[in-house]
Amino acid sequence: MSLQIISIILGSLTLASALMVVLSKHPVRSVIYLVITFFLITAMYIMMNAQFLAVVNMIVYAGAIMVLFLFVLMLLNLNKEVEPMATRGSQLAAFIAGGSLFLVLITALKDTLILGQSYRDNHSQIGLVKELGNLLFSKYIVAFELTSILFIAAMVGAILLAKRENQIIE
């Protein structure tokens, strides 16, 4: 019963902080709320016993990517006056479109087999580091190696894009 309360609190907090990401006017506050959202999603992974992904989510998302966002945001030195906002009509259109998307998704959920199934029933051990490591280094070894090429390409691309035109990197 207490587990139930914990998950409901987690879910509502996640949705509230995700809403604050969209609604807050200041971009730095959006980043902070996004970090909170990622931490709460990490807690949800732990609730579903996906321990490896919980750790990776915390380090990669809440750590690395969000710090990168914060750095760029502070590097650009924006002030509140230049913060662009959408017009009233396009905001209304976006809310209607998003609401209908949500309605379609919930309707698709209504008749699924998964409804009412507790995740405690099958005692899933699949999210542990041992199981995922076995899978990652046997079945998905080619994809795992290819990600290193992707990272090198992204690194070279980021440096090439962000350096100034007349600047030569030794």
Next chain:
Amino acid sequence: MQAASSIGTSLDFYLFVSFALFTIGAIGAMTRKNMIVLLMCIELMLNAVNLMLVTFSTYYNNGDAQIFVFFTMVVAAAEATVGLSIIIMAYRNLKSIDIDMYNKLKN
């Protein structure tokens, strides 16, 4: 089947949260004009999909979906670096990160 009594511990609760997160991210991507916030909303949508993949992985007791989530995170990290460097370069040229300023790219 304890459909009504297990609203918090059931997997469809997590699916509901994931759908709602995706919707919030989509609405944010449509309403905000700041390019960095736009990229953040895309990250939010990616995380919603990750949450759904983990939920189904737990339900079917199958690890493949969690490997997919791992690769999604890898691609998201690469995407964020390249996207942010594009934003920095565009800010140097136009002195603005308003997404509407970039319709000049058309011609």
